[in-house]
Amino acid sequence: MFSKNKNAYIFLILATLFWSGNFIVGKAASFFEIPPFTLNFYRWLFAWLILAPFTLKEILNKKNYILKNIKLILILGITSITIFNSIVYYSLNFTQVISGVLMISTIPVMIIFFCWIFKIEKTNFYQILGVIFSLLGVVVIVTKADLGKLLNLNFNKGDLWMVVAMFSWAMYSALLRKKKFELSQISLLQTIISAGLILLLPAYLIEMSLGYRLNIHLPFILTLSYVVLFPGLASFFFWIKGISIIGSNRAGIFLHLMPIFSTVMAIIIFKEKFMTFHLIGALLIVTGIFLSSKRKIYD
Helix, strand or coil: CHHHHHHHHHHHHHHHHHHHHHHHHHHHHHHCCCCHHHHHHHHHHHHHHHHHHHHHHHHHHCHHHHHHCHHHHHHHHHHHHHHHHHHHHHHCCCCCHHHHHHHHCCHHHHHHHHHHHCCCCCECHHHHHHHHHHHHHHHHHHHCCCHHHHHHCCCCHHHHHHHHHHHHHHHHHHHHHHCCCCCCHHHHHHHHHHHHHHHHHHHHHHHHHCCCCCCCCHHHHHHHHHHHHHHHHHHHHHHHHHHHHHCHHHHHHHHHHHHHHHHHHHHHHHCCCCCHHHHHHHHHHHHHHHHHCCCCCEC
């Protein structure tokens, strides 16, 4: 049993490490002027092509079922594939990796908020309090603990867009809980990628029309290879494997490794500084996460 759990921990640590690396690579992409919507489009296009041989048979066999649930699938595709990843890459052109990943770390708490809003799951006083503390932490990071920025509405646009990304993924995760799909995990992922790609194509074409051209050079090839193979595919499979061994509740704790991994990598690679406002925001977010884990339920 210990050996089995040990394997699960390795899978989950690797999944969160690769997801953390996505922020580092996304920041590096901004230095090489790789357009964010273009990077995201090709990331998911190649992921789709890699998954196709393993999923198309099931998807074709269940096409009527998929069409019956197409509205929800489209929303899942928009929030996860089209919006979240594109905006993360765009935001990293303007904000620090540390700020971005701290905000993204509030997602488990924001999922509770959306589950409550959409009446997917019941919630309680502590969880609502956790949402408030986590949002306060985000406000501290966005304003850099400067009340003047809040009063003058003078924010870093990268931070504001990262908030949009945070809410987008939380909404996706909450809606994913709303229905148990009659598809394998890999085919469900492929279906969501398909929906997201269809809606990502216009954004990619608009970005090209605005003059953001793609240069196929070594930095782009390396960046694309990483985001497709590691956070795009390997993390997904490692995450599913880890959950199958120890369960989703215990696996969810490993998501909190992401801010640690990303912060350490950002400090080492980009010489970013961990500022006082990061510490205050992180403490508020951790408090929110702790409160949201309370289990007593109220209607």
